[in-house]
Amino acid sequence: MKSTDKKIEKYNSVFPKAFLIFLLIGFVSSCDHDTEPEDPNLIDRFGPFEVVQDFEASTDVADFSSGGSVVFTAQFNKNINWVITITGNTSGAVKRIEGFNRIINAENARWNGTTTDLPFFKNEMCSVEITIPEEPDYMDTAEIEVIGTRTYEGSLVTDWENGLNPGFTVFVQSGLDMRFDTINDPTGAEGGVFYEMSGEVTFADDLGNVAMPKDAFTDPDFSLSLVPDIVYFNVFAKKGQDAAEDIVVFQFMEDDNGNGTYDPNADDLYEYVIQDLTLDWEQYSVPYTDMVLSNDGGGGQRNPDRLTRIVVLPIGLGVRFEGFFDYLIFTEGAPLQP
């Protein structure tokens, strides 16, 4: 009994100290909180707008062909929506860069020569304008001369810049006002030259064709991956004012048996059909896996690395066809990013 009483007495003296220590631990541990202010920032949301640093471009001459870029800078007193619009004075190409920031710099406003609205930029003077949708009274400008356009990665079939590729063959049906030729015009989708296929053939569906053997492609090192999932065909096209029909068929012929030529009994043929061309340049891209198998002489297994020939057939269906085509190129991993 005496030892028990002593132990209870010991508890009576230990317990208050233990309680106070526990309180101290609780006090210290409860003081650690997240103090980062909650969004949105009130100044961003409701504060008056002020320009801290004027809008500027890092250069007034841009050469994108060597991988160069232009950086835009500005600073405001609060985060706000902004839009930078770059317009090619000759081509009409438009590039838009947008963001919601207080500071505009290389992280959010860098132009590498790409395009938002076709066509591509040419070697031309470009007008640059920055606007803020919530502040209609604010605008600032700059000018940039493009002396070298962006080089796009990919396997180029043709860009028509040097005319019809040597080795390409053209077959034109007899018809009314038949035009199968290159056109020198800076308003092309890319560069200053594009190809026209126009005419009216009443006795046949197609107006003719342009056959492009692989060894005549512009890219002398033309080579595609053997994985069809990652290979994309890209072309830029539009129709003319008088076009009554606007169907064009791209045929992709493989040399599956490796004899150097396309044999319908031994090789595959795939097709890509474009309909509903518009009056403005549009980009049309298709993964190799989505091309339609038209002839399975080679077994029906897609082998883009064995592509040997491309044929372009404008389809008029007995009425007038007007089509313009530019920049045929294969890319890998994703469609071309103009």
Add this chain to the structure above:
Amino acid sequence: MVVYRNIGRYAAATFLALIFGATAFAQDGGSLPTEDEKEDPGKVKFNGLGRVILQQSGIDGDILENDTTTARTTTDGEFLLDLKINANPNDKTEVQSILRLRNEFGGFFGAGQSIEIRELWARGIIANAIEYRVGDMDIAMSPYTFNLADEEGTVFEPAAFQPQKDVIYYEQFYGPNNERRMQGADLNFGLKFNRILYDMDFRGFMARVRGTDFFTVPTRWVSGGSMKFSTEQFGDSVNARGKFGFNIVHTFDDLQSGEANSGIRNTVYTFDYDVIAYENKRYAFHILGEAGKSDLVSKNDSVTFYSSDDTFLDISLKVDFKPQNLSVSAGFVNVGPEFFSIGAQSKRVDFEAEKTYYDRAGESQSRRQVTMFDLTRDRSIYTFELSDKLMAYDPRFSNALPYGKATPNRRGATLAAEYGNDEKKVEAQFDGAFLQEIRGQGTTELKNFTLLQVAAGLNIHRFLDWQNHLRFTLGYKFEQTDRGGVDVEQVDLQSNLLDIGLEAEIFRNFEVLVGAKILQAEGSDYIPRIDEFNIVSDFPGRYVVDDVETLLAGGVRYNFKKDIYLTLQYHSFAAQRNTDDFKNYRLDQVFLLYTMKF
């Protein structure tokens, strides 16, 4: 080795002493049968409540300009009988049901009537030690775990407004201990000791909060429990002893129900204490409070895509001056900005609910804001249900602690004093809080909150030694919110709420009741738009207010006996706002209310 052996012997002896020295007892002696009931275990009792309300409400003012839709006066009421059937099938079991028979005013002759089961539960004792209850039940734990904080708009409710408030409290099952009505099962038992500890109580419950819709909404459950113990005296010279408790509440969604694949898990666990550090015949010195943590996890297909946790601390020092019947306390609170407790932060008032009286008015039939008129009588804006995000609040009524003690993102000092009780000549209460945000909202600047509240009741008849009852009540609350910074960040909102009441017994059991409530609010603040997980999604705009609301009441009450009375009153409410193109309006109401508890 000898030391360890002695520690082991000591621990074993203590454990055995606790267990064999304990006496198990059921927590609710009320469920134990009386001597009569032991003799007649099948006794059935009938109790209940009868109520008649007849009321006419009217609207007037500039708001009705060009308004051809709103009815200028409305008349409604109800006749209601809640029949409580309580039975003891045996001496260890009790069942109770409340059957409600209700008739809308004008709904006689078979129309507008309803019959429903309002309450149903069973309870009993297992092995003379463990009490259980299944069905409807009222749960209240600590202010930070499971608690239904008092509603806004009241400091010291004048007696004139009490009858309609009593209707709201009865309809929403509000009790004196801030309980919340749930449906589920509850277990509790206790132990008594004769050494070191005095007693130990255990409680556990589980309730269903929401059923599944068998598609995207899972069933939601809340479970919880507490272990509370009180110590014997330690330190003979200081008379020290303490009460302690561990609490846990866990709210979770059952993702196995229906087709739902996302749900939440909210766990709150706390430790509360009330230690009498020193006590003698004249005063007692307490250290009391609570501390704990909350966790919130949101899962989608068993993958956690959101989680947060935070802590809180509430500690006070209180002195009871026994001869003077006065207690004074000072404390410190620190509730983290991400403290998330569904059971404690869900409010009584849903400011977005559709109102009974003139929810829309005016030419454009825009929604009318909740006012003191609605808070004093409209049961449709009150709720006891749990909300999984912070509910909307009106900063005019409460900006410092809109969610009670569990309001997140608050740190600061608190003061309180309490004197007397309603049987004495004078009773008075003071509460003060000087708080600051912990995390800024939309800015690094922090809001400061000042809350001062005083309530007093004078039983004048005790001063004058009158037989008839004469009582005056006064309540006043002041709140100030301010924040510095640049112009767009600054806020300055002040509100004053005054309650005045007089109840005079003119003749025996016949009272005249007069009361007034005045709210004045002026200034501006930013009210956040809260999305799920209590994330602030936006500040829609600066909230600017310059309002005065006045609610006057006058009437009579005849008390047939305790809990049976008839009251006839006239209330007049005026809303005035001096900002934007708000149109002033008045609401008037005459009502007759008869209540009978039997």
